[in-house]
Amino acid sequence: MARLVDESKLARIHAATLELVVEKGYGGASISAIANKAGVAEGYLYRFYSSKQDLVTSLLYGRINHLIVNLKEFLNHELTITSVIELLIGELFVLAETAQNEIRFIHVLMHDYNFQISEQQRSEIEVLCQQVIDSGIRNEEFNETLTVEEVYTMVIIYPIEFINLRIKGFFGINGWNDSDKRKVVEFCINALK
Numbered sequence: 001m002a003r004l005v006d007e008s009k010l011a012r013i014h015a016a017t018l019e020l021v022v023e024k025g026y027g028g029a030s031i032s033a034i035a036n037k038a039g040v041a042e043g044y045l046y047r048f049y050s051s052k053q054d055l056v057t058s059l060l061y062g063r064i065n066h067l068i069v070n071l072k073e074f075l076n077h078e079l080t081i082t083s084v085i086e087l088l089i090g091e092l093f094v095l096a097e098t099a100q101n102e103i104r105f106i107h108v109l110m111h112d113y114n115f116q117i118s119e120q121q122r123s124e125i126e127v128l129c130q131q132v133i134d135s136g137i138r139n140e141e142f143n144e145t146l147t148v149e150e151v152y153t154m155v156i157i158y159p160i161e162f163i164n165l166r167i168k169g170f171f172g173i174n175g176w177n178d179s180d181k182r183k184v185v186e187f188c189i190n191a192l193k
Contacts, residue, residue: 012038013045017059022104026056026112056109057118063106064121067091067156071128081136085192086185089159093181096163107164110157125152142192154188 016037020029035042049055074084096103129151136142
């Protein structure tokens with residue numbers, strides 16, 4: 001007989017994981033603490049995830065996959081790489097505005113040496129970054145020396161860093177406006193030219 005899945009419990013597990021990883025880092029977010037915060041038994045959590053690594057990877061995969069799907073969509077429908085980059089960075093700002101803990105979650109995991117994205121995700125990102133380069137060279141938007149690492153850094157890492165500096169108010173400035181978003185996009189595009 002199949003077990004029923006309580007979606008509200010899974011949602012609480014996911015929310016608790018996001019919160020604890022953001023607050024305590026990957027290492028500080030134990031399965032016990034996640035289960036306790038979600039109000040479920042550890043055994044219930046293990047019905048769906050074999051380990052903390054599996055749980056956190058699953059959550060991160062969902063967020064990264066959303067960016068991958070968007071990038072594929074943008075590459076298929078936009079005429080210029082500049083517009084693709086504008087749209088993708090715009091998606092990062094939308095995520096920060098609508099689900100701040102999710103962008104913070106990605107940020108924390110990007111900087112945690114104890115955690116790595118899956119090889120499949122890394123490979124997909126590499127292929128998409130290469131497509132950005134190839135299209136940018138074809139359209140004469142980028143020069144031929146651009147690397148996958150540079151594209152990833154400028155299109156994903158830098159905007160997420162900027163957003164998180166503003167969330168934390170690191171330099172005494174909280175939040176952002178449309179002018180700030182445009183500056184981030186311009187900075188990233190200019191860095192890739």
